[in-house]
Amino acid sequence: MKQFSNRYIFIFSSVMVIAVAALLSLAATLLQPAQTRNLEIEKKRNMLESINVAATRENTADLYGKYIKEGFVINSRGEMIEGVDAFSVVLRNEQKKPLAEQYLPVFRAVPDDGEQVVILPVEGKGLWGPIFGYISLRSDMNTIYGVNFDHKGETPGLGAEINTSAFESQFRGKKLYDNTDFISVHVVKGGAREGDVHGVDAISGGTITSKGLEMMIHDCMLKYNDFLLKNRN
Amino acid sequence: MDIMEKESIFSPRNLKLLTEPLGKNNPITVQVLGICSALAVTVKLKPALVMSLSVIIVTGMSNLVIAAFRKYIPETIRIIVQLVVIATLVILVDQFLKAYVFDVSKQLSVFVGLIITNCIIMGRLEAFAMANKPWPSFLDGIGNGAGYGLILVVVAFFRELLGSGTVYGYPVLEKLGLFKTGYENNGMVILPPMALIFVGLIIWFQRSRDKSLVEKN
Numbered sequence: 352m353k354q355f356s357n358r359y360i361f362i363f364s365s366v367m368v369i370a371v372a373a374l375l376s377l378a379a380t381l382l383q384p385a386q387t388r389n390l391e392i393e394k395k396r397n398m399l400e401s402i403n404v405a406a407t408r409e410n411t412a413d414l415y416g417k418y419i420k421e422g423f424v425i426n427s428r429g430e431m432i433e434g435v436d437a438f439s440v441v442l443r444n445e446q447k448k449p450l451a452e453q454y455l456p457v458f459r460a461v462p463d464d465g466e467q468v469v470i471l472p473v474e475g476k477g478l479w480g481p482i483f484g485y486i487s488l489r490s491d492m493n494t495i496y497g498v499n500f501d502h503k504g505e506t507p508g509l510g511a512e513i514n515t516s517a518f519e520s521q522f523r524g525k526k527l528y529d530n531t532d533f534i535s536v537h538v539v540k541g542g543a544r545e546g547d548v549h550g551v552d553a554i555s556g557g558t559i560t561s562k563g564l565e566m567m568i569h570d571c572m573l574k575y576n577d578f579l580l581k582n583r584n
Numbered sequence: 585m586d587i588m589e590k591e592s593i594f595s596p597r598n599l600k601l602l603t604e605p606l607g608k609n610n611p612i613t614v615q616v617l618g619i620c621s622a623l624a625v626t627v628k629l630k631p632a633l634v635m636s637l638s639v640i641i642v643t644g645m646s647n648l649v650i651a652a653f654r655k656y657i658p659e660t661i662r663i664i665v666q667l668v669v670i671a672t673l674v675i676l677v678d679q680f681l682k683a684y685v686f687d688v689s690k691q692l693s694v695f696v697g698l699i700i701t702n703c704i705i706m707g708r709l710e711a712f713a714m715a716n717k718p719w720p721s722f723l724d725g726i727g728n729g730a731g732y733g734l735i736l737v738v739v740a741f742f743r744e745l746l747g748s749g750t751v752y753g754y755p756v757l758e759k760l761g762l763f764k765t766g767y768e769n770n771g772m773v774i775l776p777p778m779a780l781i782f783v784g785l786i787i788w789f790q791r792s793r794d795k796s797l798v799e800k801n
Contacts (some may be wrong), residue, residue, distance in 0.1 A: 355658040363658060367665065371672045378679050385683035394685065408687070 394438075395419075401470055401485035401499040402462045403523075419470070422458040427451060429577035442474040443481070453573055460487065468496045469582075471575055475567025478559040479504045482513065482567060488527070492579040495536070498522040500564065510560030521551040527572055533581060535569040538562070587657045593719060601723040605731030607794075612735040613787045619754040622736055623779040624695050631691045632740030634681070636733025637758060638696065640726055641671045643705050647725030649673075650713040666709045667700075674699045704728055719743075739782045747773035 355363075392408055395415040399406045406414045422437030427450050437456040445453045458470040467490040474483040484500035498519050505511040512518055525536045526548045534549045538561040543550030553561040572579075592598075611617045618639075627636040646669050650657070657665050678696045678716060681689035689696065699705070709729050713721040744750055749757035749769045757763065791797050 360658045360661060363656065364661060364664075367668060375672060375675055378676055382679050382683040387681075389682065389686040393690075511695070558679055 361568070381420050386410050396523070397499045397501060398458065398460075398470055398485050401487045402460050402468055403497040418462060420459045420461060422456060422533070424454045425457055425578050426455065427453060427574050427577065429575075429579075429581050439574060442472050446474065450574065453574065457578070458573075462496075466490065466496065471572070473567050473571035475563050475570065477502050477505045477513075477563045478510050478557075479506070482560065482563055486522075486568065486572070487540075488579070490584055492583045493526050493528045495522050495525045495527070502560070505560050509554065510557040512554045512557060513564055514558060518551075518554065525549065525551065527579070533573060533576055534563070535572055538565040585610060586677075596616050598720055598723055601720055602727040602730075605724075605727040606734055607731075607790070608797070610731045610735065610790075610795070611704045611707075611728050612783060613790050614734055615704075617707055618732050619780075619783065621695055621698055621702055622739065622783060624698075624777045625692060626736055626740040626743050626779050626782075627747065627774055628691075628744050628750075629737065629740045630687075631688060632736045633733075634685065634688045635692060635695065635699075636729070637734050638674075638677045638681070638692075639699055639702065639704070639732055640729030641677060642670065642699055643714060643725035643729035643732075644722055645673050645725070646670050646705055647708055647713040647721040648718050650709050651716055651718040651721035654714050662714065663706075666706055670705050670709075671700050704732055735783065738786065739779055742782055743778065746770050747778075 359401045379432055392411050396406045396408070398413045399411065399414055401416060402418060404414055404418055415544060424432045424435040424437050424440060426432055432454060435454055437458060440454050440456045442456075445455075456472055460468050462468065467488045468486045469492070470485050472483070472485055474481060476482065480503035482500060482505065484498060486498050487496040488494065489496050498512045500519060502513060505513065522536065527533065527535055529549070537543075537550045538553045539547070539550045540553045540558065540561070542552045605611055609615065612619065612622055614772065621635065626632045646666070649669050650666060653665075677699070680691070681692070681696060703775060708725055712724045716724070741751065744752075745756070749755060749763075757767065757769075
């Protein structure tokens with residue numbers, strides 16, 4: 352192999368790095384519109400799943416228009432904040448702010464059975480990264496109508512099971528409150544006992560994800576406490 | 585060297601580069617490289633296919649690029665250059681998947697990024713592309729990517745069939761009416777360790793057919 356001078360090596364690496372950087376930023380810029388659209392569809396689809404509507408990528412936009420009636424933003428005292436688009440609120444950024452300044456999105460939806468539900472977004476930490484989802488509540492603002500959970504990189508077969516319908520369907524009919532006391536829903540290792548309205552079965556082998564999920568539901572739902580109590584009917 | 589220059593693009597020697605990694609010199613079952621990702625993406629056929637395609641593209645293109653520049657790459661920084669080329673290609677593949685095959689990109693999640701660390705790719709760059717012309721290197725890359733993909737697809741086929749009762753998402757066993765006879769899906773097949781067992785079975789099968797692969801001692 353030929354010997355190269357240091358000068359050559361430096362020039363070679365600089366040219367290589369600049370060329371690669373240019374190529375990658377070009378690709379990122381060109382592909383971004385398609386990627387953003389995908390994320391938006393995904394978000395709408397997750398919301399629909401939380402009210403137990405199964406959507407495909409193609410009909411998500413139509414179904415979203417049909418079932419989701421409105422979105423608005425409130426603060427932790429349950430007061431409406433005007434002029435903020437609920438759909439574009441990024442929960443992760445909100446969670447870094449002090450509680451009083453956080454924007455809390457609420458979506459109203461009416462599924463086929465005519466129930467007036469609210470959909471509330473949640474976000475927390477799993478074992479390897481963020482876990483997130485939507486929880487929909489019946490008009491009593493207490494009973495869970497449906498949930499949708501997803502994750503960034505939980506272990507397949509273990510923590511990743513939180514986004515299976517087998518796990519999610521357990522949440523239907525569970526209650527957040529005991530009268531006016533906030534209890535939340537607990538993820539019980541070894542299985543929740545029958546008739547427990549505040550407990551679901553944990554995922555075996557996915558303890559940390561399960562615990563993270565439990566904390567996520569507790570922390571995120573508690574922020575809506577004032578709103579939920581005020582709007583009960 | 586002059587003789588090689590007149591060689592046709594699909595000469596027997598070149599074709600061998602393409603076909604050998606599919607069997608006799610398979611990166612997974614013979615060289616035992618790239619096992620880690622083989623465990624992760626073989627639960628279902630679809631992600632396995634996409635992963636295979638992505639790896640084929642990355643091995644082929646990185647071999648091509650490195651072979652084209654092989655005379656200009658300073659030996660002292662060649663590993664860095666190889667990594668930059670691989671990482672760039674992988675990021676491009678990842679971006680494309682995110683834009684056009686979003687569902688699959690979600691399933692593959694971190695594993696696309698992990699193609700960068702797939703030993704097959706750097707192994708081929710070091711062992712082949714640094715010393716050969718672009719065209720044979722490209723074929724060698726495609727061949728090795730395909731050899732990896734072949735095993736992935738075979739393992740994924742059996743894991744999906746036995747674990748979920750489907751093939752490429754189509755409920756074959758249910759259509760056959762097997763569940764009515766009391767058959768149940770084997771949940772264990774879905775867990776990662778079972779992929780190792782399947783790979784092991786393939787290695788066993790291959791060695792029993794081709795005795796030249798069996799070590800002497």
